Amino acid sequence: MEKDIKKIEEGTYEITLQTSGEEWNKEIESAYNKLAKNVEIKGFRKGKAPKDMVRSRIKPEKMFNEAINSFLEKNFDKVIKEAGLALFDQPHLHVEKISNEELTLKIHAVVEPTVELGNYKNIEIDKEVVVVVDEDIDARIKDLQEKNAELTVKEEGTVEEGNTVIIDFEGFLGDKPFEGGKASKYQLEIGSNSFIPGFEEQIIGMKSGEDKDIKVTFPENYTPELKGKEATFKIHLHEIKVKELPSIDDELALDANLDDVSTLEELKEHYRKELFAEKEAENNNKSLEKLLDVIVKGSKVEVSKSLIDREVSSRIEGLKADLERQGNTYEGYLEQIKTKEEDFVNNTREQTKNNINFAFVIMEIAKQEKIEVSEEEIDKDLEEIAKMYGQSVENIKNMLQDRLHGLRQDKLFRKVYDFLKTVNNL
Numbered sequence: 477m478e479k480d481i482k483k484i485e486e487g488t489y490e491i492t493l494q495t496s497g498e499e500w501n502k503e504i505e506s507a508y509n510k511l512a513k514n515v516e517i518k519g520f521r522k523g524k525a526p527k528d529m530v531r532s533r534i535k536p537e538k539m540f541n542e543a544i545n546s547f548l549e550k551n552f553d554k555v556i557k558e559a560g561l562a563l564f565d566q567p568h569l570h571v572e573k574i575s576n577e578e579l580t581l582k583i584h585a586v587v588e589p590t591v592e593l594g595n596y597k598n599i600e601i602d603k604e605v606v607v608v609v610d611e612d613i614d615a616r617i618k619d620l621q622e623k624n625a626e627l628t629v630k631e632e633g634t635v636e637e638g639n640t641v642i643i644d645f646e647g648f649l650g651d652k653p654f655e656g657g658k659a660s661k662y663q664l665e666i667g668s669n670s671f672i673p674g675f676e677e678q679i680i681g682m683k684s685g686e687d688k689d690i691k692v693t694f695p696e697n698y699t700p701e702l703k704g705k706e707a708t709f710k711i712h713l714h715e716i717k718v719k720e721l722p723s724i725d726d727e728l729a730l731d732a733n734l735d736d737v738s739t740l741e742e743l744k745e746h747y748r749k750e751l752f753a754e755k756e757a758e759n760n761n762k763s764l765e766k767l768l769d770v771i772v773k774g775s776k777v778e779v780s781k782s783l784i785d786r787e788v789s790s791r792i793e794g795l796k797a798d799l800e801r802q803g804n805t806y807e808g809y810l811e812q813i814k815t816k817e818e819d820f821v822n823n824t825r826e827q828t829k830n831n832i833n834f835a836f837v838i839m840e841i842a843k844q845e846k847i848e849v850s851e852e853e854i855d856k857d858l859e860e861i862a863k864m865y866g867q868s869v870e871n872i873k874n875m876l877q878d879r880l881h882g883l884r885q886d887k888l889f890r891k892v893y894d895f896l897k898t899v900n901n902l
Contacts, residue, residue, distance in 0.1 A: 477551060481559050487780025489561065489585050495547060496578035504576060507542035508534065540574055547579065562588040564783060586780045589832060591840040594774030597899045601763050601770070608751045616747045617728075621721050624731050630716040634681050637667045641679060642715040648708045657707070661714065672698070675709065682713045697812035699803045763902040764893060768834070771896070775840075777833040787828045788821065835885075842892050849887045857883065 477499060480492040495503070508531065515533050548569075556563060565586040573580040627640055635641055641664050647657025666676050678690040688711045694702040722728050729743035737743045796806045810817055842848070855869070862872040876883065 479555055481555075484584075485781055486778040487564075487587055487589060487783060489559075489587060491555065491559075491567075491583040491585055492572075493547075493551065493555070493581045493583070494579070500543075500547075500577070500579055503543040503547050503579075504539065506546060507539045511539060511542060544571070544574075544579065544581070548581075552583070556585070561585065564588040564780070586782055589777055589779040589783070589836045591836050592776040593837065593840055593844065594771065594776075596771045596774075596841055596896065599767060599770055599900045601766050601900065601902050603763050603902060604759055606752060606755045606759055608748050608755065612751050613744050613747045616751065617724060617743070620732055621724060621728060622719075624728065625719045625721050627717040628720055630684075630718045633716070634683050635666060635679050635713070635716055637680065638665070638719065640665045640717040640719065641682075641713055642717070643679070644712040644714070645709050648710070649702075649705060654702065654707070657709070679711065679713070682711070684713055684716055686713050687711065688713070697804065697808055700805070700808075703808070760902070764897065767896060767900055767902060768838075768893075771841075772830075772834050772837045775833075775837045777836055779829060779832050779836075784825060784829050784832065787832070788825050791824055791828065792821070838889055838892050841896070842888055845892075845895060847888065847891050847895060849884050849891065853887060854880070854884060857887065 478494040482490050484490045511534050512527075512531075517529060517533065552567075563585055567583050567585040570582045570584075571579075572582050630639065643662050643664060644660045645658065645662065647654055664670060664676070664679075666679060669676070672692055672694060674692040675690065678688070678692075682688055690709050690711060691706060692709065693706050694704060696703050698704075722731070724740065726739045729737055729740045732743055732746075734743070734746055737746050792806075795809070799806055799809055810820060813820075815823075858869050858872050858876070861867075861876075862869045865872070867875075873880075
């Protein structure tokens with residue numbers, strides 16, 4: 477047998493295998509003998525008919541296929557192993573030449589992405605200084621104030637931005653009501669943008685007890701039966717309410733229901749520490765992201781184009797299925813995000829390649845540093861999940877069977893991140 481292996485693109489090799497003479501004759505003879513056992517000819521017991529008669533009953537393509545399969549079983553894995561290649565996908569076989577005298581096969585093989593790691597230790601990452609300013613604390617107190625606000629009826633005047641209204645409404649396309657377009661005593665905060673554009677704005681200026689017809693146009697990214705259509709909503713305004721905010725004082729601090737807080741000053745100090753911890757955690761995550769970006773960009777990853785294409789196709793088909801379940805379309809989604817399909821596919825391909833590069837760099841670091849995830853670690857995580865949901869571990873295992881690989885990989889990645897934090901300056 478003669479062989480030739482050449483790289484035709486990143487992650488893809490063309491393997492040429494040639495055989496002839498005695499080696500190929502033995503394969504053909506072996507294929508004939510195997511197929512001949514199942515040939516039945518009237519007047520002869522199975523396996524006792526003349527050889528020429530049996531051979532005439534066996535189609536040449538069937539015999540060649542059997543011979544090729546036998547030849548590959550004996551040689552292909554050995555060739556791959558000797559070349560140091562790790563297959564990632566089913567190879568594509570092309571029979572270039574075949575006869576009773578010789579065989580030439582060309583095989584396109586996609587191999588696992590290969591990683592040449594750059595430096596991943598002793599890297600300096602500039603870290604931002606965490607600062608909590610008074611405005612941050614004031615904003616958090618303002619949120620608490622909003623949460624403890626009370627709505628009171630507005631006896632006089634008209635609807636203003638920020639008011640809450642109690643309304644009945646019914647939507648019509650032409651003179652026909654449409655499904656899902658009707659509600660009674662509905663509470664709506666004006667300015668919350670809970671409804672489609674133009675709806676809330678037209679309620680401003682109405683008085684309690686007033687009726688009004690308002691016209692709106694559904695956006696293009698709405699459900700297929702309504703998108704882009706003009707509708708009329710008949711509105712009856714029952715009541716207008718205004719938000720009354722509590723005073724910012726010790727009483728508001730008590731409303732926060734925090735164990736270590738009984739005064740406004742204590743509340744401010746609590747929020748200062750809380751905000752610092754949150755910003756510190758966010759800062760640490762940003763530093764880790766910067767570190768990982770440096771490591772991945774400093775490494776060389778070779779990925780087959782066919783692997784990337786397959787992943788891109790899978791992601792787009794998954795998106796189409798999700799949109800269809802939501803009553804939307806892929807074309808409508810592209811219109812919504814104002815992107816041409818070609819640009820969207822190219823962006824998806826770039827993101828996919830970056831994701832693959834990232835994943836294989838992290839896995840290569842784990843391999844180099846002998847970082848692994850044990851069954852005991854997975855079992856412990858499953859026990860915690862089971863406890864959280866009040867289920868048995870066995871039930872959780874069955875429920876998450878298809879996701880166990882993902883859970884294991886997430887755990888491995890987190891362990892690599894923890895390792896990288898210890899060997900770099902963040």
